[in-house]
Amino acid sequence: MSDIPLNTNAIVLNxxxxxxxxxxxxxxxxxxxxxxxxxxxxxxxxxxxxxxxxIITGLIPASAGSVEVSSxxxxxxxxxxxxxxMTVIDYLSFVAKIQxxxxxxxxxxxxxxxxxxxxxxxxxxxxxxxKGYKQKVGIAQALVFSPEIIILDEPTVGLDPKAIAEIRxxxxxxxxxxTILLSTHQLHEASLICNDVTIINKAxxxxxxxxxxxxxxxxxxxxxxxxxxxxxxxIREKVLSFHSFEDIQIEKQGDVTELHxxxxxxxxxxxxxxxxxxxxxxxxxxxSEVKLDLEDIFKKVTSEEIQS
Amino acid sequence: xxxILVLWSKELKDAFYGPFVYILTALFSATIGWLFFNYIxxxxxxxxxxxxxxxxxxxxxxxxxxxxIFLAPLITMRLFSEEKKQSTLDLLFQSDLNNFQIIVxxxxxxxxxxxxxxxxxxxxxxxxxxxxxxDWGIVATSYAGIIFSLMCYLSVGLFASSLTENQIVAAVxxxxxxxxxxxxxxxxxAVDNAILTDIFQYMSTPFHFENFIRGSVRSFSLVxxxxxxxxxxxxxxLSLDSRNW
Numbered sequence: 160m161s162d163i164p165l166n167t168n169a170i171v172l173n174x175x176x177x178x179x180x181x182x183x184x185x186x187x188x189x190x191x192x193x194x195x196x197x198x199x200x201x202x203x204x205x206x207x208x209x210x211x212x213x214i215i216t217g218l219i220p221a222s223a224g225s226v227e228v229s230s231x232x233x234x235x236x237x238x239x240x241x242x243x244x245m246t247v248i249d250y251l252s253f254v255a256k257i258q259x260x261x262x263x264x265x266x267x268x269x270x271x272x273x274x275x276x277x278x279x280x281x282x283x284x285x286x287x288x289x290k291g292y293k294q295k296v297g298i299a300q301a302l303v304f305s306p307e308i309i310i311l312d313e314p315t316v317g318l319d320p321k322a323i324a325e326i327r328x329x330x331x332x333x334x335x336x337x338t339i340l341l342s343t344h345q346l347h348e349a350s351l352i353c354n355d356v357t358i359i360n361k362a363x364x365x366x367x368x369x370x371x372x373x374x375x376x377x378x379x380x381x382x383x384x385x386x387x388x389x390x391x392x393x394i395r396e397k398v399l400s401f402h403s404f405e406d407i408q409i410e411k412q413g414d415v416t417e418l419h420x421x422x423x424x425x426x427x428x429x430x431x432x433x434x435x436x437x438x439x440x441x442x443x444x445x446x447s448e449v450k451l452d453l454e455d456i457f458k459k460v461t462s463e464e465i466q467s
Numbered sequence: 468x469x470x471i472l473v474l475w476s477k478e479l480k481d482a483f484y485g486p487f488v489y490i491l492t493a494l495f496s497a498t499i500g501w502l503f504f505n506y507i508x509x510x511x512x513x514x515x516x517x518x519x520x521x522x523x524x525x526x527x528x529x530x531x532x533x534x535x536i537f538l539a540p541l542i543t544m545r546l547f548s549e550e551k552k553q554s555t556l557d558l559l560f561q562s563d564l565n566n567f568q569i570i571v572x573x574x575x576x577x578x579x580x581x582x583x584x585x586x587x588x589x590x591x592x593x594x595x596x597x598x599x600x601x602d603w604g605i606v607a608t609s610y611a612g613i614i615f616s617l618m619c620y621l622s623v624g625l626f627a628s629s630l631t632e633n634q635i636v637a638a639v640x641x642x643x644x645x646x647x648x649x650x651x652x653x654x655x656x657a658v659d660n661a662i663l664t665d666i667f668q669y670m671s672t673p674f675h676f677e678n679f680i681r682g683s684v685r686s687f688s689l690v691x692x693x694x695x696x697x698x699x700x701x702x703x704x705l706s707l708d709s710r711n712w
Contacts, residue, residue, distance in 0.1 A: 218557050220711050232561075240558035244481060256473045260563035300558070 162189075168229070169194045169308050169338040170215055175224035177210050183362050184210040187224070190357045190367040192308075192340050194229065197330070199349040199370075200342040201457055202359035208342040209237055211359070212312050215340070231262075233306035233337075237313050239297025243286030247277055247296055250285055251303050258304040266304060275299040275329060291322030298329060302337075309333065311341040315348060327352060346454040358457065366456075377456045380405060381422040382449040383432060388442035390416040397439040402428055415444060470568040471575070474559075478546070478576030488580055491538060496587040498534060503527050503591050519600050525680050527591060528609045532616050532676055535581070536649060539617065540641030542580055543624030544634045546573045547707075551632035556707075566704050570625065574700070577621045585613065605682045612679020615692040619672050620645055622699035629706040648672050 162173045170192040177185040185207045192198040202208050213219045215226055216234045242250055248268065255266040272278055275295045280288065285296055294314060301309050314330070315323045327348050333339060334352070343349050349356070350370065357367040366373050387394075390409065398404070398420075408419040422428055429446060436443040482488050503523070510522040550556040559569055592606050620641075627641035628634075648671055655667035655674070668674045672695070675688040 213557075216561055218560055218710070234557075234561060236554060236557060238554040240555040241553065242481070242555055243553065244485065249480075253473070253477050254558065254562075257470065257559070257562035257564055260470045260473075262563075 162225075163191045167194055168192060168227075169196075170229075170340060171227045172211070172215070173225045173227075175211070175214060175221045175226060177207075177214060177219070178222045185214070185221070186362040188359070188362075188364050189224075190364055192338060193355060194307075194338050196354045197334055197339045197341070197352050198355040198357065199353035200340060200357050200359065201346065201349065202342070206359045207362045208359060209312055212236075212310050212340070212342065216310060228308060230307040231258075231304070233301035233304065233309045235297045235301045235309075235311045235314055237316070239293060240300070241285050241293060241296060244284065246282050246284055247272075247288075247299075248281040250296065251299055254300045255303045262304075264304060268303070271299050271303050274302065274332065276325060289322075291318050291325065294318060294322070294326060295329070298326070302333070306337070308338045308340070311339065313342055313344065315343060315345050323348065346457055374450055374456065377459055380424065381426065381428060383418075383420045383422070383429065384445070384447050384449050385418045385420065385432070385436065385443055386412075386415050386445040387418065387436060388415055388444060389440060390418070394436075394439045394441045398432070398435055401431065401435045419449070470564045471572045474564060474569065474572035475575050475579075478573060479579055482576065482580055488542075488583070491541060492584045492587060495534060495538060495584050499527065499531055499588060502530050503588075503594075507594070519595055519598065520602055520605055523595065524591075524605060524609060527588075528613055528680050529677075531585075531588065531613055532673065535613070535617055535620055536645045537642065538584070539577075539581070539620035540624045540627065540638040540645065543577050543621055543628050543641060544638040545628070546577060546625055547628040547703075548632050548634045548637045552634075560707075560710075566707050567700075569707070570700055570703050574618075574621060574625055577625065578618060581617050581621065582614070585610075585617070602682075605680075608679045608682045608684055611684065612676045615679070615688075616672055616676045619692060619695045619699075622696045622703075623648075626699045626703045626706065629703045 163171045168191040172191070173189050175185055175188045176183070188207070188211060200208050200211070210219070212234070213236075214221045215228065216232050218234075242253075245253070251268055251271065255268065259266060272281060275298055277292070277295055277299060280292060285293065288296065298311065298314060301311070311330070315326050318326065323345060330339060330341065331352055341349070341353075353370055355368065356370050356373050358365045358373070366376065368376075395407070398407075402422060404420045405423050406419075406421040410417045410419075420432070427448075429448065433443060433446050436446070506523040506526055510518060547556065550559065564572075592600070592603075595606075623644045624637075624641040627644060628637040630640060631637050651667045651671035652673050655664045655671060658664050658667060669687070669691065675685075675691050678685050678688055
């Protein structure tokens, strides 16, 4: 595989490997994060996500390969680097100072506090804050010097649903001004906010690219959902004679029947199937294509790996 | 320089907003004050400058040096180990600060705390002056000697703190290093070889400190102190840099 140029990318990893004695944490990893995108970095625990993020931020060196970044990075590690004996404002002010020693960039602490939902918490001791607020302070420290790139390592881990929703809104608010790379186990959350996705397992990249493309690539067969008024063996035979579906799941829901039909190919069967259902007297009420969500892809990818 | 100042002031705020520095200072003041009081009593009615130097000043500073062997690792133990434990060391590494600035800022903050503790002993020369003591040169070199020794102890403690994320382990490690240095004097006396005796003596911090107490500032002692501190700064740098290995 040839090297990925930086060009329109904010982060580029080319053939990056990281070896520890007896363990390979990253094995020939290559992917890029497009400028202005929100890129999800997915993988089970121990897959190599945090290692890759630490290499990108320069905290640890790669054993092989190269990493290119277009500008300075704001980083929220898995364990937020918080001085628990400092107040929120003192902490953010300290981080702003040590992050702008070279650039002498002006920092607007009030704006960051406002953006991160920390208003009213400025004078509170960090050690006394809830986990959700600590996480927000962690994100605030990554934002405080207005970096173009922000890397968030599992920003929602261990938080309650309300805090998760707040962090999601916070990330959505950052979307327009920053390039964001985030790792998470909240696949549903990721699918709501990300444009691109990279899936890693056992130190290797399994899939990387725009979310839709990744979804398509795993969609080897078309799954159709149909709701019909009538369903019997006669209609079933007619449907099967049109296409020998790999699997048909039938669920009776009151007066109607819901069908999940898995085709044997990726080709679009919707219009033909609709005709067949109409002609066979099934009286279709609804027909749509079911797309794999991130959770399905994640399960599929990791289970394929386990099987292989 | 600005980076060092920013980190130095943050470290000092951390230290002086907590009770630990005040507890250590109280412990130090009480111990050394009690010793000083006893030396004054033991000196009897003779209050000549020479007798006060030999019977009060020299043993007081000697004990101060000994006490700091225990206190210095306690002052430095949290400097890096706490940062490692709270994962905040990565924040410093990722900032515009370099290893040298981090080490110097932390060293200077621990030195400032130690000087704050040492400032409690300013009362001793004042009390001596009331008894007619007049050899201020000895007082100045004694303070210079204790400050140089302290800097050595703090640089060792700083290095020990960079090795572990457990503060207690850092303190014990630092103390072991310093005790080893103390024991070199005894080894130097026990060895029946003039060259080895000189080498061991030169490597031992108390040997150089003793010269300062006697009022003699030797250039080789200054070289020793500077190279000692530089060597442990370098070891600390290597320890911090080991994440890249």
